[in-house]
Amino acid sequence: MLLATAVNFSLTNAASAQVALDIQYLRQEVPPPPVLSNLDRIPEDLGIAGGEVGLADNATTGRFMGQDWTLTVTSVPEGGDWAGAVETALAESPLLLIDAPRENLLAASDIAGEAGALLFNVAVEDSDLRAGACRANVFHTIPSYAMRTDALVQMLRVKRWEDVALVEGQTPEDLVYAEALRASLTKFGMELGSETDWTFDADMRRSASAEVPLLTQELGEYDVLLVSDERQDFGRYILYNTWLPRPVAGSEGLTASAWSPSVEQWGAAQLQSRFTEHAGRDMAPRDYAAWAALRSLGEAVTRTGSATAPDLRAYFLGDEFELAGFLGRPLTFRPWNGQLRQPIPIVHPRALIAQAPLEGFLHQVNELDTLGQDRAEAECTAFE
Numbered sequence: 098m099l100l101a102t103a104v105n106f107s108l109t110n111a112a113s114a115q116v117a118l119d120i121q122y123l124r125q126e127v128p129p130p131p132v133l134s135n136l137d138r139i140p141e142d143l144g145i146a147g148g149e150v151g152l153a154d155n156a157t158t159g160r161f162m163g164q165d166w167t168l169t170v171t172s173v174p175e176g177g178d179w180a181g182a183v184e185t186a187l188a189e190s191p192l193l194l195i196d197a198p199r200e201n202l203l204a205a206s207d208i209a210g211e212a213g214a215l216l217f218n219v220a221v222e223d224s225d226l227r228a229g230a231c232r233a234n235v236f237h238t239i240p241s242y243a244m245r246t247d248a249l250v251q252m253l254r255v256k257r258w259e260d261v262a263l264v265e266g267q268t269p270e271d272l273v274y275a276e277a278l279r280a281s282l283t284k285f286g287m288e289l290g291s292e293t294d295w296t297f298d299a300d301m302r303r304s305a306s307a308e309v310p311l312l313t314q315e316l317g318e319y320d321v322l323l324v325s326d327e328r329q330d331f332g333r334y335i336l337y338n339t340w341l342p343r344p345v346a347g348s349e350g351l352t353a354s355a356w357s358p359s360v361e362q363w364g365a366a367q368l369q370s371r372f373t374e375h376a377g378r379d380m381a382p383r384d385y386a387a388w389a390a391l392r393s394l395g396e397a398v399t400r401t402g403s404a405t406a407p408d409l410r411a412y413f414l415g416d417e418f419e420l421a422g423f424l425g426r427p428l429t430f431r432p433w434n435g436q437l438r439q440p441i442p443i444v445h446p447r448a449l450i451a452q453a454p455l456e457g458f459l460h461q462v463n464e465l466d467t468l469g470q471d472r473a474e475a476e477c478t479a480f481e
Contacts, residue, residue, distance in 0.1 A: 115163040115164075115165065116163060116164055116165070116398070116404050117165045117167075118164060118165065118166050118167070118192070118394070118398065118404050119167045119168075119169055119189055119190045119192075120148070120152070120166070120167070120168050120169070120190060120192050120194065120391065120394065121171065121186035121187075121189060121190045121193045121194070122144075122148050122168055122169065122170045122171070122194045122196065122387070123171050123173070123182060123183065123186055123193055123194065123195055123196065123197065123205065124144065124145070124170065124171070124172045124173065124196040124197060125172075125173050125179060125196070125197035125198060126172050126173060126174050126175055126177075127175065127198060128175055130268070130328055130330075137329060140376070140381070142376060143381060143384065144196045144219055144220065144381075144383040144384055144386070144387045145170055145196075146372065146375060146376035146378075146380075146384055146387075147219075147372070147380065147381075147383065147384030147385055147386065147387035147391075148168055148194060148219075148387035148391050149168060149375060150368075150372050150375050150376075150384075150388055151388040151389070151391025151392045151395070152166055152167075152168045152391050153375075154388075154391070154392055154395065155391055155392065155394070155395035158395065158399060159395070159399075164395075164398060164399070166395070168391070169186075169189065169190075171185070171186060173197075179197070179201050179204060180204060180208060183204070183205045183208045184208060187208065187209060187212045187214055190214075191209075191212065191213065191214040191215060191405070191406040192214070192215055192217075192394060192406065192409075193205065193209065193214060193216050194216075194217045194219055194387055194391075195216050195217065195218055195219065195220070195235075196220045196383070196387070197221075198220075198221065199221050199226070202218055202220075202221050202235070203230075203232070206232040206234055206235050209234055210232075210233075210234055213234075213407065214234065214406055215234060215236070215406040215409060215410055216232075216234055216235045217235075217236050217237075217238055217390035217393075218235055218236070218237045218239060219238055219239050219386040219390055220383055220386070221237075221239065222239055222240065222245070222273075223241070223242065223273060224241040224242050224243040224277060224469070224470065227241050227243075227431075227434045227435075227436045227469065227470050227475060227477065228434070228470055228474070228475045228476055228477055229476050229477065231434045231435065231475070231477035231479045231480065232479055233435075233480055236390075236393075236430060236436075236437070237435055237436045238386040238387070238389040238390045238437045239355060239382065239383065239386040240355045240382075240436075240437075240441060240468075240469070241277075241436065241469050241470070242273060242274055242277035243277050243280065243281065243468075244436075244439075244441055244468040244469035245277070245353040245354065245441060246274070246277040246278045246280070246281035247284065247285075247441075247453070247467065247468045248353040248441035248443060248453030248454070248468055249278075249281070249346060249347065249351070249352075249353040249443065249453075250278070250282055250284070250285050250287065251285065251453050251454060251455045251458055251467070252346075252351070252353070252443050252450075252451055252453065252455065253287065253321060253346075254285055254286075254287070255451075255455050255456075255457070256321075257320075258320035258321040258344070259287060259320060260290050260318060260319045260320040260321075261282065261287060261288070261289055261290055261319060261321055262289075262290055262291045262313075262316040262317075262321075262322050262323065263275065263278065263289055263292040263293075263322070263323045263324075263325065263347075264292070264293055264294075264295050264312070264313070264322065264323070264324050264325070264326075264335060265293070265294050265295065265325045266294075266295045266324075266325050266326045266327070266328075266330065266331065266332075266348075267294060267295065267296065268327065268328055268330075270327035270328060271295075271325045271326060271327055271328070271348075273327075274325045274327050274347075274348065275325035278325065278347065290316075290319055291315075291316045291317055291319065292316075293312060293313075293315060293316060295312075295326070295331055297331065305334035305335075305338050306338055309334060309335055309338035309339060310338060310339065310340045313335070313338075313339040313340045313341070314340035316340075318341070319343060320343065320344075321343060321344050322335070322339060322344070322345050322346070323345075323346055323347040324345055324346070324347040324348050324350070325347055325348055326347075326348040326349055327348055329348065329349070332345075332347075332348050332349030333349060335349065336350055351443065351444075351445055352443070352444060352445070353441050353442070353443050353444075353453065354382055354441070354442060354444060355382035355385055355386060355439070355441070355442075356380055356381065356382045356384070356385035356442070357444040357449070358379040358380065359442075359444045359445075359446065359448050359449050360423075360424070360442050360444070360449055361449070362425065362449070363423050363424060363425040364423050365423040365424070367423075368380070368388075368423050372384065372388075389420065389422060389428065389437060392420055392422075393413065393418075393428075393430075393437070394409065396418070396419075396420055397412045397413060397418065400412065400417070400418075413430045413435075414432045414480070418430065420437075422439060424439060424440045424442070424452070425440060425452065426440055426465065429463075431466070431472075431475075432480060433472045433475055433480050433481075434470065434475050434477040434479075434480060436469060436470075438465040438466065438468075439465065440453060440454070440465065441453045441468055453467075453468055454467045454468060
């Protein structure tokens with residue numbers, strides 16, 4: 098009788114605590130840019146699949162906590178009404194994942210600010226959005242360019258590859274990434290020895306062996322060649338075609354990335370297999386960012402017992418929030434700019450080489466803050 102009474106009491110409490118959470122995933126469709134190779138196809142569910150796996154993880158725990166999780170995906174076609182889509186999503190939920198270019202993210206932040214909503218950026222890596230252009234209602238689960246380039250330059254210092262050359266692509270993403278590389282080299286006491294621009298638009302499948310040696314011969318002596326090619330366009334043709342036999346790193350070769358199929362330690366293989374079973378492909382950085390956003394919400398709702406944006410925001414910025422992210426260390430949000438602190442895997446396509454922050458790079462509070470903008474560097478006043 099006592100057991101039956103306890104069970105009934107528990108079920109009554111669970112029913113009274115039932116909370117429905119509808120997470121809105123907003124994606125701005127962007128036409129794929131022209132590239133030199135057709136080998137790499139952009140998955141139609143890029144990012145979305147990661148959110149779906151995160152949702153399933155939340156639902157597993159949520160069933161016992163009186164939580165009912167749903168994920169609503171809205172894709173806005175090119176030239177579509179982005180502002181209208183944001184307003185429609187806000188009418189349904191104050192919790193939004195934004196998978197869209199920079200200008201769309203900022204527009205969504207402005208609209209959501211009036212509604213007191215909380216946004217998660219899962220796509221835009223621009224470092225200034227974690228600095229002077231930060232927004233108080235935007236949390237970032239995708240690492241910034243600065244976090245990725247800081248991780249890579251830490252690796253260069255450890256390897257003592259101090260003579261550095263650069264081949265810089267000319268797309269907007271390439272230019273921003275190259276600038277982040279220069280800033281990271283300066284941050285860790287290194288200099289860029291020589292550089293050149295990638296200006297070829299010919300079919301590299303036929304001419305790489307002739308053109309790349311001539312291009313890289315002009316760079317002189319160097320220990321490592323950095324490549325800025327964020328669209329993964331021409332960088333593949335630089336490997337093994339350089340004038341000098343030297344390692345290639347940056348956007349190609351040895352890369353620093355939010356996530357990689359080669360990450361298997363710390364239980365990551367289990368996440369990788371669950372994702373592959375769900376999506377039929379490998380997990381990409383944007384998928385991981387969406388997964389981390391959903392799991393952060395799941396952790397916060399469970400710990401606080403609240404689903405309101407102000408309560409969740411306060412918990413994210415406090416000392417108690419931690420997320421087990423399969424990267425060997427607890428993930429937390431930086432209270433000065435809303436960036437998710439996370440280790441950065443340094444990989445090539447077949448193996449994990451290291452994980453930043455590397456040994457010897459110390460910080461007075463958290464070694465993860467050696468990656469990207471620290472509190473003093475960020476100059477983000479929106480979170481004060």
